[in-house]
Structure formats: C-alpha cells, structure tokens
Amino acid sequence: MKIAVLGSGVIGVTSAYYLMKAGHEVTVIDRQSGPALETSFANAGEVSPGYSSPWAAPGIPQKAIKWLMMNHPPLILRPKPDAEMLRWLLAMLRNCTSARYAVNKARMVRLAEYSRDMLDALRRDTGIRYDERMQGTLQVFRTQKQLDDIAKDVAVLQAGGVPFEVLDVAGCVAAEPGLAASSYKLVGGLRLPNDETGDCFKFTNALADMAAQGGVSFLNDTAITGLDASGGRIAGVRTDRGTITADRYVLALGSYSAAMVRPLGLYLPVYPVKGYSITAPIIDPAIAPVSTLMDESYKIAITRLGDRIRVGGMAEISGFNHALPERRRETLAYSVGDLFPGAGDLAAASFWSGLRPMTPDGTPVIGATPYANLYLNTGHGTLGWTMACGSGRVIADIVSDRPADIDTSDLAIARYR
Known part of the structure; x- marks a missing residue:
C-alpha cells in the first residue's frame, strides 16, 4: 500500500521506517528542511521506560x-x-x-518497555x-x-x-x-x-537515512494545510505543493495534530x-x-x-x-x-x-480513527524518544492489519469518546 506519514520528528520517522520494513511504499511529509528539527531536536536525551x-x-x-x-x-x-x-x-x-493514575501509568509502562525492546533490536539489526x-x-x-x-x-x-x-x-x-x-x-x-540515553536528533536522522535507502520518500519543505475527506475516508493531504494522495495516512504532527483533525470533527486532546x-x-x-x-x-x-x-x-x-x-x-x-x-x-x-x-492522561494516542484510512501516532508528551520505536512498530502493525505484539486496545482516540 501507499502510506503517507505526516511529520518527520522521531515518531514520524520511526513510523515510516517500520512501515517500510512491513513492505509499504512510504512518503513522509514535513514543513521543515529535514527530520527532527522541532520537538525532537534537543530533548533531554533519556530513554527511560x-x-x-x-x-x-x-x-x-x-x-x-x-x-x-x-x-x-x-x-x-x-x-x-x-x-x-x-x-x-x-x-x-x-x-x-489514584485509580486513573494506576491505569494510565500501567499502559504507559507497557508501551515504553516494549519500545525499549524494539530500540534494542533495531540497534542490533x-x-x-x-x-x-x-x-x-x-x-x-x-x-x-x-x-x-x-x-x-x-x-x-x-x-x-x-x-x-x-x-x-x-x-x-x-x-x-x-x-x-x-x-x-x-x-x-x-x-x-x-x-538508556542518546541523542534523539542524531538517531532520527540516522534512521531517516536508512529509511530513505529502503525506499522511503521524504518531502521536506512541504507545508501541510489540511486533510480532504469523503465518504468516511481521507481523500488526500493538501500541501503548498498540491494534494498528495495515498491508500492510508498516519498523522504524527505532535502538538499540531489536534488542529489538523478538528475540521474532520475529531476531538484530539493533545x-x-x-x-x-x-x-x-x-x-x-x-x-x-x-x-x-x-x-x-x-x-x-x-x-x-x-x-x-x-x-x-x-x-x-x-x-x-x-x-x-x-x-x-x-x-x-x-x-x-x-x-x-x-x-x-x-x-x-x-x-x-x-x-x-x-495528552491529559499521559498516554499517547496510537491507532485507528473513525475515518477508515486515517491513523494517529501522536501525544507522547515528554516521552516521544522513550516510546518512539515501540510506537512506530505498533502503528506499522495496525496499518498493516496485523496483530501487534502488545495490547493496543486502550491507546486509540476512541478512549476519549
């Protein structure tokens, strides 16, 4: 399938990498001139599940x-x-x-521990x-x-x-x-x-290079202006370079994700x-x-x-x-x-x-939306670097219609309904 990933921070790039490894034709779209030039640029460096x-x-x-x-x-x-x-x-x-803290903490640790394992495997591979x-x-x-x-x-x-x-x-x-x-x-x-620790900017750019070598296209310096929807599906991504179409779309725009889906009638508390x-x-x-x-x-x-x-x-x-x-x-x-x-x-x-x-509950929003071909991978707060590889692998599994290695039933936007 053709997959468009919106955003080239650490979450967008890991999503693109694992989607590419799953056999998809992937295009990453971002307004910046290269990967990890916003929130992923100079974070604290912790990978702390x-x-x-x-x-x-x-x-x-x-x-x-x-x-x-x-x-x-x-x-x-x-x-x-x-x-x-x-x-x-x-x-x-x-x-x-206390009750909500226990639920939120448990699912965050579940994703973060899985992400550490994915990072370890990526490093070995x-x-x-x-x-x-x-x-x-x-x-x-x-x-x-x-x-x-x-x-x-x-x-x-x-x-x-x-x-x-x-x-x-x-x-x-x-x-x-x-x-x-x-x-x-x-x-x-x-x-x-x-x-663990590490430079998120260096990691994201190194992984983007590997993704590009594997066939991922990066459309840098491309501002995203909106999403076109029709019949319960996304029909295209409007940009300052024209409309880009794909079979499925992954939104990984960090703090800007909520405004992007609001015109679609979706409330995303990021x-x-x-x-x-x-x-x-x-x-x-x-x-x-x-x-x-x-x-x-x-x-x-x-x-x-x-x-x-x-x-x-x-x-x-x-x-x-x-x-x-x-x-x-x-x-x-x-x-x-x-x-x-x-x-x-x-x-x-x-x-x-x-x-x-x-997000108000601390857990990122990862998974499907009411729009059949739109998926979210956003809302990681201070833990984008910690959860990046696990989130990228999970969204690649979900988009590919295959079961994820961990429970993802409580990660999607549906939990806010």
Missing part, C-alpha cells in the same frame, strides 16, 4: 501551587483566553486520582549510532519527603517487573561519581539500571507543553554525569551525550509559544551547576525550547 508516568497524579494540584511559587519553578502556567487550554487542564485534573549509553537513570532527592513519596512509583515498578534500586547518598555517588562535590545536598536516590534545554560542552569528563540524572526538586534531567551535557526540563503551559526567556536558561544552568559544578562550560551552552504534545 521506568519513568514513564503520567503528570496527572494524586497530589499534583497541590504540588503545582508550590511549584508555581518557586524561584526556579518546574511548572510555568500562563493562562490565556484559550478554550482548548482550559479544556485540557480540566481533563488533566480529572485524571489526578542496523548498528545505528547516536551517542547512546546503556548505564541507567538516577533520580536524586534533595529532601526526605521526596524520598518517602516514591512508594507509589516503586509499587508500580514492582508490579511491572521493572528493575530498580533505592540508594543512599553513597550509592548515588557510586552510580554518578560527579556528585561527590554536591552529595551533602542529597538524601538518596532511585536508580533504574535498564534505562496540547503543547513547552520544555527547555541547554547543551554545554564538557570541560572535565571526570566529574561530568555518566548517564542521566533526574533532579527531582526542579524536574530537570541532566544527560551525558558524547562530549556534551544536555540539561532539559520544565513544563510551561502557554500555548504555541516559542520564546526563550533568559530566566528559563538560568533554571537549567542552576540545576546542573549545583549538582555537577565545573563539569560543563555553561557560558558556551546553546539554548532551545520545544513544544511537547501532551
């Missing part, structure tokens, strides 16, 4: 108030007259119950390189309350059979020796030894949640992070990518906003400088932001 948790959780509304008041807040809320923002926020609040490291993720806690509050996450990890280690301060330093100078600021940590990152050259490799460290106080990830340190985090709810306020850079620099002083050249760091496509 064990940290696949919904933001909507018991106690989050109370925590959010405290976060908003912090000097370096992990959450920034900029209310505006935006009905979609309000609708999304209310839906997220409805998911902040292709030899793809992307500054990858397989040395785990360490979440560090600066207060005893933070450490005490991990009980519910540990219970889910145990239920899912995900390996983990609860560490004292000495254990944290053993896992990340660069913390020795700042160890007195910590009370302990939670380590997930099976987590809203942009802005994240920031800085990337600094390493000055002293001996005291730089070994893998990924999560600073629980500021919700910031600090990752080693080759000879660079990537520092990413924060959640800003402000619509489609691409501004780069200096105070956000200061928060990122503060976290890495406080925990790994002297490890990176922060004055030389590049500064970036991206719009993460978030």
Whole structure:
C-alpha cells in the first residue's frame, strides 16, 4: 500500500521506517528542511521506560501551587483566553486520582518497555549510532519527603517487573561519581539500571537515512494545510505543493495534530507543553554525569551525550509559544551547576525550547480513527524518544492489519469518546 506519514520528528520517522520494513511504499511529509528539527531536536536525551508516568497524579494540584511559587519553578502556567487550554487542564485534573493514575501509568509502562525492546533490536539489526549509553537513570532527592513519596512509583515498578534500586547518598555517588562535590545536598536516590540515553536528533536522522535507502520518500519543505475527506475516508493531504494522495495516512504532527483533525470533527486532546534545554560542552569528563540524572526538586534531567551535557526540563503551559526567556536558561544552568559544578562550560551552552504534545492522561494516542484510512501516532508528551520505536512498530502493525505484539486496545482516540 501507499502510506503517507505526516511529520518527520522521531515518531514520524520511526513510523515510516517500520512501515517500510512491513513492505509499504512510504512518503513522509514535513514543513521543515529535514527530520527532527522541532520537538525532537534537543530533548533531554533519556530513554527511560521506568519513568514513564503520567503528570496527572494524586497530589499534583497541590504540588503545582508550590511549584508555581518557586524561584526556579518546574511548572510555568500562563493562562490565556484559550478554550482548548482550559479544556485540557480540566481533563488533566480529572485524571489526578489514584485509580486513573494506576491505569494510565500501567499502559504507559507497557508501551515504553516494549519500545525499549524494539530500540534494542533495531540497534542490533542496523548498528545505528547516536551517542547512546546503556548505564541507567538516577533520580536524586534533595529532601526526605521526596524520598518517602516514591512508594507509589516503586509499587508500580514492582508490579511491572521493572528493575530498580533505592540508594543512599553513597550509592548515588557510586552510580554518578560527579556528585561527590554536591552529595551533602542529597538524601538518596532511585536508580533504574535498564534505562538508556542518546541523542534523539542524531538517531532520527540516522534512521531517516536508512529509511530513505529502503525506499522511503521524504518531502521536506512541504507545508501541510489540511486533510480532504469523503465518504468516511481521507481523500488526500493538501500541501503548498498540491494534494498528495495515498491508500492510508498516519498523522504524527505532535502538538499540531489536534488542529489538523478538528475540521474532520475529531476531538484530539493533545496540547503543547513547552520544555527547555541547554547543551554545554564538557570541560572535565571526570566529574561530568555518566548517564542521566533526574533532579527531582526542579524536574530537570541532566544527560551525558558524547562530549556534551544536555540539561532539559520544565513544563510551561502557554500555548504555541516559542520564546526563550533568559530566566528559563538560568533554571537549567542552576540545576546542573549545583549538582555537577565545573563539569560543563555553561557560558558556551546553546539554548532551545520545544513544544511537547501532551495528552491529559499521559498516554499517547496510537491507532485507528473513525475515518477508515486515517491513523494517529501522536501525544507522547515528554516521552516521544522513550516510546518512539515501540510506537512506530505498533502503528506499522495496525496499518498493516496485523496483530501487534502488545495490547493496543486502550491507546486509540476512541478512549476519549
């Protein structure tokens, strides 16, 4: 079949790759000049199935108030007259119950664990390189309350059979020796030894090259203006280069997916949640992070990518906003400088932001729609890189009318009806 994939971020490219491997004729359409130039460009670098948790959780509304008041807040809320923002926020609040958290977390971990297995298989099959490291993720806690509050996450990890280690301060330093100078600021940590790291931009471009060698066509610099529908099916994709037709269509446009399907009468609760990152050259490799460290106080990830340190985090709810306020850079620099002083050249760091496509329940939207030949692969939030290979393989199976390796019955847009 002819398949059109809309979007060339990490989700679109992995979808295209697995569709190509399934024997389809695939065309990828994107407004950018190449793959992974928006939200996939400079994310935190984590491939962390064990940290696949919904933001909507018991106690989050109370925590959010405290976060908003912090000097370096992990959450920034900029209310505006935006009905979609309000609708999304209310839906997220409805998911902040113990029962919904357990359901949402379980399906997210299911997809993320599968995705890690698919990434491992892809690495073995292709030899793809992307500054990858397989040395785990360490979440560090600066207060005893933070450490005490991990009980519910540990219970889910145990239920899912995900390996983990609860560490004292000495254990944290053993896992990340660069913390020795700042160890007195910590009370302990939670380590997930099976987590990985890597440069999502390098990965996506390397995989796009492999896909192109396998016959996938990439239509770059092509703006998508809408979808034409007729008789319960998609008839074509309108672009600034004319209408493109296919047998089936996969929508992987991240935060822009909701607006694309709204004229079709589909409600897709995907809203942009802005994240920031800085990337600094390493000055002293001996005291730089070994893998990924999560600073629980500021919700910031600090990752080693080759000879660079990537520092990413924060959640800003402000619509489609691409501004780069200096105070956000200061928060990122503060976290890495406080925990790994002297490890990176922060004055030389590049500064970036991206719009993460978030659903109110945390789980991405993957699968069929009421339109017979339209499929969705979007809404991955902060976990696009973590869930990319699994999501790409799952959507390729669904589009190809073959059973997926994991349960996908609760991933499609139908769960919002």
